[in-house]
Amino acid sequence: xxxxxxxxxPEAEPDAAPGVTPAEAMPGTTPAxxxxxxxxxxxxFSWAAFLFGPLWFPWHRMWLVLVIYLAVAVLVATLLPEQxxxxxxxxxxxxxxxxxxxxxxxxxxxxxxxxxxIVAAPDEDAAWGRLLAQRPGLARTAAxx
Numbered sequence: 001x002x003x004x005x006x007x008x009x010p011e012a013e014p015d016a017a018p019g020v021t022p023a024e025a026m027p028g029t030t031p032a033x034x035x036x037x038x039x040x041x042x043x044x045f046s047w048a049a050f051l052f053g054p055l056w057f058p059w060h061r062m063w064l065v066l067v068i069y070l071a072v073a074v075l076v077a078t079l080l081p082e083q084x085x086x087x088x089x090x091x092x093x094x095x096x097x098x099x100x101x102x103x104x105x106x107x108x109x110x111x112x113x114x115x116x117x118i119v120a121a122p123d124e125d126a127a128w129g130r131l132l133a134q135r136p137g138l139a140r141t142a143a144x145x
Contacts, residue, residue: 001120001121001122002042002043002044002120002121002122002123002127003042003043003118003119003120004040004041004042004043004118004119004120004121004124004127004131005040005041005043005105005115005117005118005119006038006039006040006115006116006117006118006119006131006135006138007038007039007040007041007105007108007109007113007114007115007116008038008113008114008115008116008138009035009036009037009038009112009113010111010112010113010114011035011036038116038131038138039108039113040119040124040127040128040131041101041104041105042101042124043101044101045097045098046096046097046100046101047097048100049096049097049100050093050094050096050097050100051093053069053093053096053100054066054069054070056100057069060104060107061107062103062104062107064107064110065103065106065107069092069096072092073089073092076088076089076092077089116135116138117131117134117135117138119131119134
């Protein structure tokens with residue numbers, strides 16, 4: 001069983017009546033773009049971030065984290081002795097792998113996304129099923145995307 005955190009986009013109205021869009025709830029307003037679906041993030045080590053950190057960050061639009069990562073990598077390469085630098089670089093990659101999902105949660109939070117739910121399920125499909133059964137208000141945004 002895995003733990004998944006569910007993050008709702010800033011424009012989502014999870015407590016609104018099912019089938020009612022934000023534009024219908026507030027007459028005279030129209031959404032600028034179609035609603036975005038919630039994001040499910042699994043609590044686990046990220047092999048992709050561990051192996052491809054500098055590419056994984058821009059893939060998930062984590063620009064500030066990429067800048068911080070590059071600054072730390074440059075500091076490791078320039079300030080540490082030549083014999084210790086490879087070990088420190090490996091340790092940095094391990095930290096990235098262990099904390100990649102936390103860094104992604106932090107980035108989503110900075111952009112206005114909020115933690116909508118925590119779901120325990122064996123895989124992503126089961127997590128979506130449990131989420132939509134628990135929170136039908138999120139079902140509409142997930143189905144439209």
